[in-house]
Amino acid sequence: MxxxxxxxxxxxxxxxxxxxxxxxxxxxxxxxxxxxxxxxxxxxxxxxxxxxxxxxxxxxxxxxxxxxxxxxxxxxxxxxxxxxxxxxxxQGAPRGRLRVSASLSHGRLCVVPLLGDFARLYPHILVDISLTDTVVDVAAGQADVAIRFGPLADSALTARRIGETGRSIVASPDYLARRGTPRVPEDLLRHNCLNFNFRRAEPVWPFRRDGREYALTVTGTIEANNGETLGQLAVDGVGITRVGNFGVVDDIAAGRLVPLLEAFNPGDVEPIHAIFVGGANMPARVRVFIDYLADRLR
Missing domain, CATH: 1.10.10.10 (Winged helix-like DNA-binding domain superfamily/Winged helix DNA-binding domain)
Known part of the structure; x- marks a missing residue:
């Protein structure tokens, strides 16, 4: 038979x-x-x-x-x-839980606003997003995709550049009315400069003058681990800060912040990467999400 x-x-x-x-x-x-x-x-x-x-x-x-x-x-x-x-x-279709890690500022301002359209495009993917400035271990399975700023360390993970951001020095009109507007970088030495508290050799801001780049050490009364907090402090008139453009573009357009020392801006650009476990067996949900971010954030 x-x-x-x-x-x-x-x-x-x-x-x-x-x-x-x-x-x-x-x-x-x-x-x-x-x-x-x-x-x-x-x-x-x-x-x-x-x-x-x-x-x-x-x-x-x-x-x-x-x-x-x-x-x-x-x-x-x-x-x-x-x-x-x-x-x-x-098995090859985009579905399942997708764990995403993004920084507080960039995640809230740039990634979260894109999730609604992504959910409509891919209704079978459950996006599980965590906003934190703590570096998660993607290789250990703590996230499927992590959004990282700046240079990347050597790793077995796959990285795809999904965007970039410049930086600007900003302050509120109220602060400048009280403390004066710096005209050259050295004027910052007499101002309250709000900085990041990330580990670094010293709190320096880069500048360019007459084709030469140099760094200036600045000091202030408050440090924070994210640009959104520093931007809000600047809006509140607490001091001057230097943060990513994506976090202050709306405040500048609304007049809540004023760009400073633009003639001395070195034009440094910070790359933004999506970090993930790549390879032939990469889940479709990871692939389509990274493609979507790269398309929208560029």
């Missing part, structure tokens, strides 16, 4: 179509087979099983009790085959 799987499945399909259509000729037209080919298939099945499945007359086609049982089994098996193929095909 052993037969190749594809032939057995084809026989089940033919029998199910015959039962649905009610005649050999109609089934043949539906399947692209001749009535004689349909008849030979039924004869082969009945011979193998040793029972009659169909009673054929010139006017009607009737299923025997065995035929009814065989039809039920055929429909279940064909449904299972369809489901198995769907499951296998879905």
């Amino acid at each position: 052993a037969m190749d799987g594809p032939d057995r499945a084809r026989e089940l399909e033919i029998f199910a179509v015959i039962a649905r259509m009610g005649s050999f000729s109609a089934a043949g037209r539906s399947l692209g087979l001749t009535p004689s080919a349909i008849s030979r298939t039924i004869d082969r099945i009945e011979s193998r099983l040793g029972v009659r499945l169909l009673i054929r007359t010139t006017r009607a086609l009737t299923l025997t009790a065995e035929g009814q049982s065989y039809l039920g089994a055929a429909r279940r098996i064909l449904k299972d085959l369809d489901e198995a193929e769907r499951v296998i095909a879905d």
Whole structure:
């Protein structure tokens, strides 16, 4: 009774179509087979099983009790085959939980506003986003995708550049009215300069004068671990800060902040990368999310 799987499945399909259509000729037209080919298939099945499945007359086609049982089994098996193929095909489709790590400022201002459209494009992906300035370990499985700023350390992870940002020195009109507007970088030495608290050799801001780049050490009364906090402090008139353009562009446009010392801006650009575990087995949900970010953030 052993037969190749594809032939057995084809026989089940033919029998199910015959039962649905009610005649050999109609089934043949539906399947692209001749009535004689349909008849030979039924004869082969009945011979193998040793029972009659169909009673054929010139006017009607009737299923025997065995035929009814065989039809039920055929429909279940064909449904299972369809489901198995769907499951296998879905393994490469974008679906499942996607864990994303982004910095507080860039995440809130630039990444989160994009998630609504992404969710509409990919409704089967559950985006699990965490905003933190703590560096998560993607290689250890703490996130599927992490958004990182600046130069990257050597790693077995894959990195894709998804954008970049320049930096500007800014202060509020209120602060400048009280403390005066710096005209050259050295004037900053008499101002309250709000800085990042990341580990670095010294709190320096870079400048360019007469084609030469140099750095100036600045001091202030407050340090923070994210640009959004520094930008808000500047808006509140606490001091002067130097942060990524993406975090202050709206405040500058609204007049809440004023760019300073633009003639001395060295034009340094900080790259933004998406970090992830790459390779041939990268989940589709990771690939489409990174493609989406790269397209929107550029």
